[in-house]
Amino acid sequence: MRRNQRGPRLLGGSSLTALLAAGLLPLTAGGPASATTPADAPATAEPAAETRGAALPYVEYEAEDAEYQGTLLEADPERTFGHTNFATESSGRRSVRLDATGDHVTVTATAPANSLVVRNSIPDAPGGGGVEETLSLYVNDTFVEKVTLSSRHSWLYGTTDDPEGLTNTPGGDARRLFDESHLLLAETYPAGSTFRLQRDADDSAEYYVVDLIDLEEVAPPAEQPAECTSITEFGAVPDDGEDDTAALQAAVTADQNGEIDCVWIPAGQWRQEQKILTDDPESRGQFNQVGIRDVDIRGAGMWHSQLYTLTPPHEAGGINHPHEGNFGFDIDANTQIADIAIFGSGTIRGGDGGHEGGVGLNGRFGEGTRISRVWIEHANVGVWVGRDVDNIPELWGPADGLEFTDVRIRNTYADGINFTNGTRDSSVRNSSFRNTGDDALAIWANPRVADPSVDVTHGNTFANNTIQLPWRANGIAVYGGYDNTVEHNTIADTMNYPGIMLATDHDPLPFSGQTLVAGNVLHRTGGAFWGEAQEFGAITLFAATHDITGVTIRDTEIHDSTYDGIQFKSGGGAVPEATISGVTIEGSLNGAGILAHGGARGSANLTDVTISGMADGDVVVEPGSQFVINGW
Incomplete structure (x- = not known):
């Protein structure tokens, strides 16, 4: 089957350099290209306030919109998930399967590119654990090299809705079917060049499913700043496969102690098998860690300065923390990290003995912390911001003014970034997320803080981010708190939960003040979960316990939702006086434009709301509901 190429899509993406230490890691052990740093890519303008999604330096091409020879896979109308459904888990809910020699996907670059x-x-290995196979890359009809693909980090089995119940052991239904492979090429090819991924006779996987291809022009590595001290001066050696943790920890400690001005991680592959933190002289144990503070860590670019671990956290003897893993950084305060990649080696969340995939960045974070152009992949959680107060109470303090910019998080087993434990006045901007195993972005007003009457998560912003393909839970979720903002984000292809959810499950401190959801665009979001018995809207408000107050939803587009466009779900609380204005809801395969469940309570005031193409009606209030919708 062949189709003519259409235009590329400009959603999120990611990339990985060829590993310098041959044989140490599969090519899939990486993540996305850098955003605005000159170490990796041409400068990308900051998105204008009204722009939706992140401004990213690569172009994304859907396989089904390319020229291809193969079989088109398309999702069923319910976009059924969790039963080995390749098309449901595909971007745009379509992909291309290559079965025969000569099958291929070919895209034409609209900009110069030297990475893919x-x-x-x-397929998985028969006994689980994944396999490696090759696919052939041709540029302008000339063979360039083999691309190594891996299923090591994909293929989870089971029918449970509880992600900790999934297993790496084959049997029954499967999900999390996709992963990503990345390649930095030896030369830059001009716009108009053709990139063809082809199954040749010596490419021996049973099949290959190609979902999308990202092409980008990556700049050379940045040079070492004069004020920084390289980790090589502490004994680290690039690309040799030996553990560099001791040298990396020594450099960070020297910076923290004021002995050097900043830590430089040069271009190269640097193996890290323990999390970087602060030694605790009181030895309060692995569950009571002390993070780093007053540290500046810089790299040559996300494609170039790459930390990786070969050991899955649950197999690493003497790891720092059973939950937080053996890679990345534990941060307490005033830390800057920029232009590096952190590649975990997780394969599971829970299951098989309660194993988890670790956390890339975690800790209290405190004041003065900035994270820029950091790429995290194959972790359980990309970033977990906050600690419970009972974890060394004298060190407790919330993240305050924390900033994430141009961050890329891919292929996790749980959250992308979670703001909790009183996080305030913090933000995630111009960042991209793909294939997260729980909420890609979350604000959780966790009550385990010093003073629940004061330390309420508030004043946080998620703006101009691109979120694709969460394979469990939401694109963006807000659980309690006040004056939090979700604006100008693009969210696409959630498997089983909303694109955006406001909820009071997970025992949060109550909503108060205003929660603003504005200027977002959602494509093909919502889904069925909890035994496939509960259908979630593209935007869902779930007052499970406390009320959800102060909600404003405005200037938002909802396209092709799997179920309802906006849904007020039955719960123990109410949603009083929600304001919905300037919203367009267009097309629903299986739902209504706005739906209030029979057990929902509260009200919504509609202004300038446009609804069209709904399967189950425009505005529907189920019988027995106490919810009132005004203005329709």
Whole structure:
């Protein structure tokens, strides 16, 4: 089957350099290209306030919109998930399967490119644990090299809705079918060049499913700043496969102690098998960690300065923390990290003995912390911001003014970034997330803080981010708190939960003040969960316990939702006086434009709301509901 190429999509993406230490890691052990740093890519303008999604330096091409020879896979109308459904887990709910020699996907570059990422699926090993296979890359009809694909980090089995119940052991239904492979090429090819991924006779996987291809022009590595001291001066050696943790920890400690001005991680592959933190002289144990503070860590670019671990956290003897893993950084305060990649080696969340995939960045974070152009992949959680107060109470303090910019998080087993434990006045901007195993972005007003009457998560902003393909839970979630803002984000293809959810499950401190959801665009979001018995809207408000107050939803587009556009879900609380204005809801395969469940309570005031193409009606209030919708 062949189709003519159409235009590329400009959603999120990711990329990985060829590993310098041959044989140490599969090519899939990486993540996305850098955003605005000159170490990796041409400068990308900051998105204008009204722009939706992140301004990213690569172009994304859907396989089904390319020229291809193969089989088109398309999702069923319910976009059924969790039963080995390749098309449901595909971007745009379509992908291309390559079965025969000569099958291929070919895209034409609309801009210069010297790197490639392919989101793909190949079969698992018969006994689990994944396999590696190759696919052939041709540029302008000339063979360039083999791209190594891996299923090591994909293929979770089971029918449970509880992610900790999934297993790496084959049997029954499967999900999390896709992963990504990345390649930095030896030369830059001009716009108009053709990139063809082809199954040749010596490419021996049973099949290859190609979902999308990202192409980007990556700049050379940045040079070492004069004020920084390289980790090589502490004994680290790039690309040799030996553990560099001791040298990396020594450099960070020297910076923290004021002995050097900043830590430089040069271009190269640097193996890290323990989390970087602060030694606790009181030895309060692995569950009571002390993070780093007053540290400046810089790299040559996300494609170039790459930390990786070969050991899955649950197999690493003597790891720092059973939950937080053996890679990345634990941060307490005033830390800057920029232009590096952190590649975990997780394969599971829970299951098989309660194993987890670790956390890339975690800790209290405090004041003065900035994270820029950091790429995290194959972690359980990309970033977990906050600690419970009972974890060394004398060190407790919330993140305050924390900033994430141009961050890329891919292929996790749980959250992308979670703001909790009183996080305030913090933000995630111009960042991209793909294939997260729980909320891609979350604000959780966790009550385990010093003073629940004061330390309420508030004043946080998620703006101009691109979120694709969460394979469990939401694109963006807000659980309690006040004066939090979700604006100008693009969210696409959630598997089983909303694109945006406001909720009071997870025992949060109550909503108060205003929660603003504005200027977002959602494509193909919502889904069925909890035994496939509960259908979630593209935007869902779930007052499970406390009321959800102060909600404003405005200037938002909802396209092609799997179920309802906006849904007020039955719960123990109410949603009083929600304001919905300037919202367009267009097309629903299986739902209504706005739906209030029979057990929902509260009210919504509609102004300038446009609804069209709904399967189950425009505005529907189920019988027995106490919810009132005004203005329709």
